Amino acid sequence: MLVDEEHIIEEIEIEERELYGDLPGVHLRYNHTDPDIIRDGIDFVAVIEESEEVYRIDYRGYAFGSMRVTADGVEQLGKDLLGNPDPIPNWTLKPETVDADNLPWWVPEETPIAPTISCEVCADEISVRDVLTPQRPLLEVEADMLCRDCWERHS
Ligand SMILES: [Zn+2]
Incomplete structure (x- = not known):
């Protein structure tokens, strides 16, 4: 569960299709970096501030839904x-959905907005949202972190 029961105000009925397209709020995405592994879990969360005390959380992945949570709940979600x-974090903010100079209070202070890392093959700086860290050995090159172009060339 994304948020402890005690912080949930209510669950909201929602259709899965309502969770695609142009969603409001601050978007967080699970950073799936191994192209060979199929992961089941929640991989997208949108946080929509309804008031100082009430936040709506829309989520999707292997399960989907929407709920209203307290400020403590959104603080817990941000921390978790x-x-x-990690240089390659499990979850990242979608930079376009936040104001880097005025981050939501529930985003932990040290959270980088648009972190990058360099590809170990071509040395290009790429967003950590685009990096791959395949467990399976590559053909011809040795690399633990690489961009998608290089991965396609060497996998
Ligand atoms: Zn590369």
């Missing part, structure tokens, strides 16, 4: 998903 110091 973004409070992760």
Whole structure:
């Protein structure tokens, strides 16, 4: 579960198709970096501030839904998903959905907005949202982190 029961105000009935397209709010995405692994879990979350005390969380992946949570709930979600110091974090913010100079209070302070990493094959700087870290060995090259172009060339 994304948020502990005690922080959930209510679950909202929603159709799955309503969770695609142009959604409001701050978007968080699970950073799926291994092209060979199929992961089941929630991989997209939108946080919509309804008031200082009430936040709506829309989510989709292997399960989908929507709920209203308290400020404590959204704080917990922010810490759980973004409070992760890895160079390639498990969850990332969609930079276009936040104001880098005025981040939502529930985003942990040290959260980078648009972190990049360099591809170990071509050395291009790429967004951590685009990097691949395949477990399966590549053909011809050795690399743990690479861009999609290089991966397609060497896998
Ligand atoms: Zn590359």
